Amino acid sequence: LASSAASDVYKRQVMALLDGKVCVVTGGAGSIGLASAQRFLEEGGKVMLVDLDPSALDAAVQSLNSPHVFAFACDVTDAARVAASFEAIVAKWGKIDVIFSNAGNAGRNARVEEYPEDIFDTTLTIHAKGAFLACKYGLPHMNDGGSIIITSSISGVRGGAGVNMAYVTAKHAQVGVMRVASRSAASRGIRVNSIHPGPVDNAFQTGIEVEMGKMLGINVTEQLNQAVPLKRHASAREIAGAVLYLASDLSTYVTGTVHMVDGGLMS
Template identity: 55%
Template sequence: MKNLLDDKTCIITGGCGSVGLAAARLFLSEGARVMLVDLDDGRLAAAKASLGSDKVAVFKGDVAESADVAGYLAATNGLWGPIDVVFSNAGNHGHIAPLADYDDDAFDRTLRIHARAAYLVCKMAPPYMNDQSSIIVTSSLAGLRGGAGSENNIAYTVAKHAQTGVVRAAAHAWAGRGIRVNSLNPGPIDNPFQTSIENQLSAVTGRNITQAIDSDIPLGRHAKPEEVAKAALFLASSMSSFITGHVHVVDGGLGS
C-alpha cells in the first residue's frame, strides 16, 4: 500500500520540540525524508538519534534569519532535490507579564520569531519547492481570539494573529504553482512548551491555569503532540490537495 508521503522531501523547523519530533516520526512512517531544523547542535543530534532513520538530516539555524533560512533550504535541496513540504513549526512562548508592564524588547523578539519567520519561509521556500507542494505554519488558538490570559502575553497573541495574515497572503501568492499554504492552530498541548506558559500565567494570575483550561476544553484535556502531528500530516499530504489559505484548529473544542 502506498504511503502518504512516499519519496517526499520535508523540512520541519522547531524539529527538536514535541510537535516537531512527533511530526518527524509520523512523516518518516509515511515514507518521507525529513530535514530537522533547530537552534542547538546537541538537541539536533539527540533528535536524529531518537528517530533511528537514515532518511533524517539536521540543520542548525535561526528561522528568523534570512541567511539561515536560505541555508536550510539549500542544504535540503542539495541533499534530496526539490522540497515537497515545509512545516514551519518553530516558536517561543513569549514573555508573560501584564500589558502595563510588558517588556518592549520581548515584544519585538516574539514577533520576530513567529511573524518574521513565517514571512521568510513563505517568501523563500517556494523557489526550492515542487509545484503542488505544501507549506504549513504552526500558529495557535491564540491567533484566532484574545480571551482570558491574552492580556498577560500580548506579544504571543499578536504574533500568532500576524502569522494568519502571512498564510492568507502567501496562499494567494503561490496558488498559481499549486503550492498550498495553511495554518495549523493547536489549542493547549501537553508538552514542556505549554507547561512553561501555564506555570508563568498561574504565577501572574494566582490561579491554576492548567486546571482552568482543562475545565474549559469540551474534551477535558490538553492535546497530545501526536494528535497535532496527525493534522500536520493531513496538510502535508495530497489529502489536502484543494485546501489553501485556511486555519486548521486542533483544540478539543476549546474555541467553539
Template identity: 45%
Template sequence: MDVKTEQEFKNKVCIITGGAGSIGCATALKVFNAGGKVALIDHNLEQLEKVKNEFYDRDRLLILQADVSNSQDTQNYVSQTIAKWGKINALFSNAGFSGTSAPVTDYPEDVFDKVMAINVRGSFLACKYALPKINNGGNILITSSIMGVTARPGSIAYITSKHALIGLMRGISKEAAPRNVRVNILAPGPVDNTFQLEIEERASKASGTNVTEMLNNWIALGRHATPEEIANMAYFLMSDKSSFSTGGVFMADGGMHV
C-alpha cells in the same frame, strides 16, 4: 498503517522548523515513517542530536541548527535541503517562542521583538526562501495557535504574533495557488508538552490560579492534546488527503475556541 499510507510521502522532502520540539518531532516521525525525507531545523543542536536517534534511516534525515529569524540561516537550511535531495515538497514552519506573561503596559519591548522575530519573521523568511524551491503541487503549513483566533490578558506578544501568521498565510496562499501550492494554518490549543507547561507555570504564578486546570475546564474535551494528536493534523494537511484545502485555519484545540 496500510501499504498505501506507508508510501504516502515516499520520495517527498519536508522541511520542519522547530523540529526538536514535541510537535515538530512527532510530525517528522509520521512523515518519515510514511517514506518521507525530513530536514529538521532547530536552534537547539543538543536536542536535535537527541531526537535524531528516533529515525532509523539517516539517509532520509537532515538535521540543521538555525536561528529561524536570521535570513542567512534560513537560506542555508533551504539550500542544504536542496543540495541533499534536490527538491522540497513541503514546509512546516513550526518554530515558536512564547515570550513572557505581563500586561501590555509592563511588557518588555525586547521580549516583544524576540517573539515577533521568531514567530512572524521566522515564518516569513521560511516562506520567502522555500516557496520558490517548492515543487508545483507542494504545500506550506504554518503553526499558529488558539491564540491566533482569540485572546487572553498577559500574552500580548504571543497573541499578536499568532494573529499575524494567519494574515501571512492568507496572503501567501493567494500567491502560491497558481502553482497549486497549498498554504494553511495549524492552530493547536493547549498541548501536553514542555513549551505549554512553561506558559502555564508563568501564567499560574502571575495570576495565583491553577492555569492548567482552568484551561482544561475551558476545553470542550476537557484535557490538553498530546503532541501526536497535533502531529496527526499536521500530517493530514501536508498530505494529498487535503488536496483541496488552502488558505484555511485548521483548529486542533479540543473545542476550546467554540
C-alpha cells in the same frame, strides 16, 4: 477487470501518505516538530530538522533513528541561514514538497503596561518573520503541488486571557503571512495553511501555564482541562496528525485555512 480494481485498492492501501516527499520541519528538535517529523517518516517522507541548538538536533536525529533524516542548525530569523538550509536539503534530495514552519518561543505573561519591549520584538520576529522567511526562501525550491504549514495557535484567533501581548500578536501575524502566501502560491498548486493547536501536554505549554497561574492565582492547567470540550490537553502526536493531513495529498483542495486543532476550545 474486477481483479485489476482489487489490485488498485491494494496499491492505495500500501502507499504511504508522504511516499518519497522531501520535508522541512522547523522547531524540529522541539515537541510538536519532532512528533511531526516522526509522522512524516512513518509515512515515507524524508525530513530535514531545523532548530537552534546543534546538540538538541543531534539528540532529535538519534531518537528518530532513520536514514531519511538529517539536521541543519539555523535561527529561523536569519535570512542567510534560512536560504542556506533550503539549499542544503535540495542538494541532498532535490526539490522540496513540504515546509512545516513551526519554530516558536513563548513570549511572556505580563500586563500590557509592564510588557517588555524586547520580548515583544523577539517574539514577533521569531513567529512572523520566521514564517515569512520560510515562505520567501522556501517557495522557489518547492515542487508545484507542495504544502506549507505554519504553526500558529488558539492565540492566533483570540486574545485569550490577554496577558501575553507578544505571543498573541505574533500568532495573529502568522495568519497574515499564511493568507498572503496562500494566494501567491496558488497558481503553482502549492497550498499554505496554518494550524492552531490548543493546549498541548508538553514542556512549552506547562511553562506558560505555571507562569500564568502565578500571575492570576489559579490552576491554569485544571481550568484549561475544564474549558476544552474534549476535557484534556492534546498530545504532540495528535497535533502532528493534523500537520500530516495538511502535508499530504489528502488535503489537495485545502488552502488559506485557519485549521483549529484545539479539542473544540474555540467552538
